[in-house]
Amino acid sequence: MSKAFIPYGRQSISAADVEAVCEALTSDYLTQGPLVPEFENSVAELSQCKYAIAANSATSALHVACLALGVGPGDLVWTTPNTFIASANCALYCDAQVDFVDIDPQTYNLCPIQLKEKLELAKFQNRLPKVVIPVHFGGHPCDMRALHELSKEYGFYIIEDASHAIGAKFKGQPVGSRYSDICVFSFHPVKVMTTAEGGMAVTNKEPLADAMRLLVHQGVTKNKREFQTRSPGDWYYEQQDLGFNYRMTELQAALGISQLKRLNQFIEKRRERVQNYYKLLQGLPIQLPSEADYAFSSWHLFPIVLFEALEPQRALIFQYLREQQIGTQVHYIPVHTQPFYQEKGFAWGDFPQSEEYYQRCLSLPLYPDLTYEEQVYVANALREAIDRAFVA
Known part of the structure; x- marks a missing residue:
């Protein structure tokens, strides 16, 4: 009898997870129902952030995070070479340029010392980054306090790529809660918890949350308070930006709510x-x-x-x-x-x-x-x- 294959990562699905998804499947909503906001609120609470925006993947969440921060042609975004390609590609989606900062040989994360050296040179060359995307490789947090201090000195935004790191903590506080503008999680099956596919962006800044939520939903809003023109009736909606269909489904959210409990x-x-x-x-x-x-x-x-x-x-x-x-x-x-x-x-x-x-x-x-x-x-x-x- 051959040995069963042992993968490097695998989801853990319980009977409660299956029941939660089946309940969502037989409900009135398969998308844009009550479960996605519930899941968002739960992740926001876990992360000690005011706002959470669900997406169909962490890649999508990284993309809209860059857009919310105004990344566009002519801008520079820096990240680490030791990551999945999505951490860099998200900037290219915005027609920005990408560069990299080498890693610390102990944590395998973006190195604050190397970052400072590169920033000093970039300041002299007038080529400072608009955004730096540190990646919490393997679930191990970057030195976010050091990166935050550099962001104040050199004037760049921070998007934490915490695709590996939901539940991780920096100095006792949840990643994403304090030292960045936006933090992104992944719920791919091999990650710490799963929604099958899915991602989440969290932030404490309302304008960023509003911008990301609009972009995830095709750039369309049905919120009357956000309308730029007078609504002719309850059927009305407005496209206010060029967005994307990056929505998370109710089935994914149901699984996420159940997984989050464990x-x-x-x-x-x-x-x-x-x-x-x-x-x-x-x-x-x-x-x-x-x-x-x-x-x-x-x-x-x-x-x-x-x-x-x-x-x-x-x-x-x-x-x-x-x-x-x-x-x-x-x-x-x-x-x-x-x-x-x-x-x-x-x-x-x-x-x-x-x-x-x-x-x-x-x-x-x-x-x-x-x-x-x-x-x-x-x-x-x-x-x-x-x-x-x-x-x-």
Whole structure:
């Protein structure tokens, strides 16, 4: 009997989740009903933010966040190379230009020291960014206080890409609650909680919330108080901007409301499994991920970094784990090395810390329903893969 595949991430769906979605499916509303606002309010409360705007993906939420901040042609947006492409693409959707800031080799997040150095040069060149998008990689918060101080000094906005980090905390406070203009979460199935597909933008600034909500809903409002002309009747609606159909459905919101009730449980289980890995992987020639003293990670990912001697054998180790039905993955291929971005002038060597991390990283399976026995199996397989790599 073959071993069941162990993915790097997997959703946890309960009977209560199924019941919640079925109730929504048999209700009067499949879209634009009461559940989306309820879910928004719950996420806003969790994040200690005044406003939350649901979207059909975190990518969509990042796009409208950029637009709400006025990003457009001629503007610069900076983010980290160590992220999924959406963190950079959202600026290109607005016809802005993208640049990157290298990572801290301990947290794998955008490095405040490198950011300050790049800002000093950009100020001299009169090419300061309009927006900086730090990414809370793997669920580990960036040093948001340091980034916030730099934003005040150099005059840029901050969008936190917290796609990995719902439930994470910076200095005891929820990510997104204090140090940024907008914060975005993802509810993709491999993330900490899921709505199947879906995203959310949270903010404490009403004008930004109003702008994002309008853009998510085709640029259309039915709110009489927002009408720019006199309403001829209750059927009336106004298009006030060029928006998008980025709405979240009632089915997704139903699942999100149900999942949110177990968010703390999900994170607790992830943190327990991280501690298991710390014990099971002792003595291996790898760097284990850790938490900075300011951080409470939601642990979306468990990325290990192979010692330098193993770098040439990373592909063999990856392949051996896959042959053992272990869904290891690489997070991430640096955005600036993608062919699309190389056509824009970026090249290997531009951001060495991100590139060095990429060449030696592997993500091990981590999700709430991962059993201890499966973790033992993963650890033993990794040990065997490393032993084979040294022989090779």
